[in-house]
Amino acid sequence: MNALELKGVSFSYEEEGGFRIDNLNLTVGEGEFVAVLGHNGSGKSTLARLCNGLLEADAGEISVFGVPLDSKNLFEIRKNVGVVFQNPDNQTVATYVEDDVAFGAENIGLPREEIGKRIDFALKATGIEQLRHSTAARLSGGQKQRVAIAGVLALKPKIIILDESTAMLDPRGRREIVEVVNKLNKEEGITVLLITHFPEEALMADRAIVMNRGTVVMQGTPREVFARQEELLTYNLDLPRIGIICNRLRALGLNIADTMDEDELVKEIVRCVS
Amino acid sequence: MKDVSFGQYYPVSSFVHRMDPRLKILFLIAFITAIFLATSFYGLAICAGVLLLIILLSRVPVGKVFREIRGILFIVILTSVLNIFFYRGETEYWSWKFLSITREGLIFSAFLVCRLILLVTCSSMLTYTTSPVELTDGIESLLTPLKWIRFPVHELALIMSIALRFIPILMDETERIKNAQKARGADFESGGLIKRIRAIVPVLIPLLLSALRRAEELGDAMDARCYSGGRKRTKYKKLRLTWRDFVGFLVGAAVVTGVVLLRVYGVGTL
Incomplete structure (x- = not known):
């Protein structure tokens, strides 16, 4: 079954005119890890908001595990589709980590013991058990975003959407988040939609999607997408750094095979030089 | 970051601290x-x-x-x-x-x-x-009987705790805006009372705008986590x-x- 299905979805902000999302079709399979790349204003954040009903589409149909999204089952959909936002400071409700993780579970009226179990699970899955009683405001950016992921996990969603959740983090924080998300996808089988403008983050995904002006303009495995550098550049996107390095080395006359893996690249270089 | 402890809470563990x-x-x-x-x-x-x-x-x-x-x-x-x-x-x-x-x-x-x-x-x-958090919890619990006359006890407590949570963040932000204005030549330290008050305005306006933006984002994040007021809600931490x-x-x-x-x-x- 498809985890997420968008058929002919359009959306525009009243005050702007012109479509933010323009006749978008997208299918995400259960357990899939999809990276959505796009430049500013490509509509990728709007996509996240549409998928869990924070925004209502003007036209088209969105369904989650076969259930169409409408005002009646908004709650069910939101339980299943967790969203982690960009600014780590603006999505924590409580002062202490534990209370914040509990927030979502409290909202859906779970009994106390169950909330406790879910906090344990969420903190463990995001690797922040030791921060349970810390003050959220004093954590690092990466830690704060992991708390935000844990807060979403406490609702046991089947899909997690990360809406540029790494944009405000330093490289280390970004790596932490991508690793956690990858682990959730592989170990917990959670479907992931990672929205980002860092090409590096798309490498781990099963599929990469490029958005421009509200529609999907490219898609395929990350390797396939990054093999089309010219086209990416027209959408104001570039290759991950490792791809750029490959190209530079080739320009220097080394016969390097295309790779997106650091170890492979090292082997390639060794092979070419020796 | 400025010291984020505020109020006068003296964090040690004692008989009195551990009382309800x-x-x-x-x-x-x-x-x-x-x-x-x-x-x-x-x-x-x-x-x-x-x-x-x-x-x-x-x-x-x-x-x-x-x-x-x-x-x-x-x-x-x-x-x-x-x-x-x-x-x-x-x-x-x-x-x-x-x-x-x-x-x-x-x-x-x-x-x-x-x-x-x-x-x-x-x-x-x-x-x-x-601690401020405990105080809020305590007040919420004590005011619970007022729910019978439809007084929004939960909402009030949530507003209080969110306000408490954002104090350090907004303090930080004030400092940042102030520094940004100082770097552009703003002067907060000299002049008479009226001049100083007027110097604060360029700090307050961006601060207010940013607080509104934060509020909106927080609202979205709360919605996304299934928040719908206090009615169906349960509470994880029970005071005992x-x-x-x-x-x-x-x-x-x-x-x-x-x-x-x-x-x-x-x-x-x-």
């Missing part, structure tokens, strides 16, 4: 009532004795507690001066036109000063030993009464009873 915040709030109310009901130095002595015991048990440094008094020094002096000169008594020591110093006046103003000091000290003991609270209750009851008995039998009434 609800009981501490009720204890404070009872204690304040007792202070007002006391009509004699004996009554105040009971309160002072118990308060001293609480301070010692709480492991908050005594000096820190008494520093609170400095804040009300002006009121203390004003009250005692007024009472010394205007209180009408029998044993006159000195008089001039409508002013007079009497024995009774001196005693009464001493009584008032003690009362004021006790009031301030006991109130600050609550904030020294209870322990033997400490039972002890607190007994002590509180004893203080009030003691003070009331002294008052009824007129022991040492001024």
Whole structure:
């Protein structure tokens, strides 16, 4: 079954005119890890908001595990589709980590013991058990975003959407988040939609999607997408750094095979030089 | 980042710190009532004795507690001066036109000063030993009966706790905006009052805008986590009464009873 299905979805902000999302079709399979790349204003954040009903589409149909999204089952959909936002400071409700993780579970009226179990699970899955009683405001950016992921996990969603959740983090924080998300996808089988403008983050995904002006303009495995550098550049996107390095080395006359893996690249270089 | 601890919470673990915040709030109310009901130095002595015991048990440094008094020094002096000169008594020591110093006046103003000091000290003991989060939880729990008249208790408590959570963030932001304005040549330190107040405006406007943007984002994040008000909600943290609270209750009851008995039998009434 498809985890997420968008058929002919359009959306525009009243005050702007012109479509933010323009006749978008997208299918995400259960357990899939999809990276959505796009430049500013490509509509990728709007996509996240549409998928869990924070925004209502003007036209088209969105369904989650076969259930169409409408005002009646908004709650069910939101339980299943967790969203982690960009600014780590603006999505924590409580002062202490534990209370914040509990927030979502409290909202859906779970009994106390169950909330406790879910906090344990969420903190463990995001690797922040030791921060349970810390003050959220004093954590690092990466830690704060992991708390935000844990807060979403406490609702046991089947899909997690990360809406540029790494944009405000330093490289280390970004790596932490991508690793956690990858682990959730592989170990917990959670479907992931990672929205980002860092090409590096798309490498781990099963599929990469490029958005421009509200529609999907490219898609395929990350390797396939990054093999089309010219086209990416027209959408104001570039290759991950490792791809750029490959190209530079080739320009220097080394016969390097295309790779997106650091170890492979090292082997390639060794092979070419020796 | 500036120091994010705010308010006066003194974070140690002690008998008093581990009491239920609800009981501490009720204890404070009872204690304040007792202070007002006391009509004699004996009554105040009971309160002072118990308060001293609480301070010692709480492991908050005594000096820190008494520093609170400095804040009300002006009121203390004003009250005692007024009472010394205007209180009408029998044993006159000195008089001039409508002013007079009497024995009774001196005693009464001493009584008032003690009362004021006790009031301030006991109130600050609550904030020294209870974190803002605990206080909010306690208030929410105590106000629960008001749900019957549809008073939005949960919402109020949530607003309070979110406000508390955002204080350090907004303080940080103020600092950042101020620095940004200083880098553009803004001057916050010199000039008269009006000039300084006007210098604050370019800080307040961006701060307000950013607070509104944060509020909107937080609202979205709350919606995304299935928030829909307090109705169907459960609570993970339950406040629980322990033997400490039972002890607190007994002590509180004893203080009030003691003070009331002294008052009824007129022991040492001024």
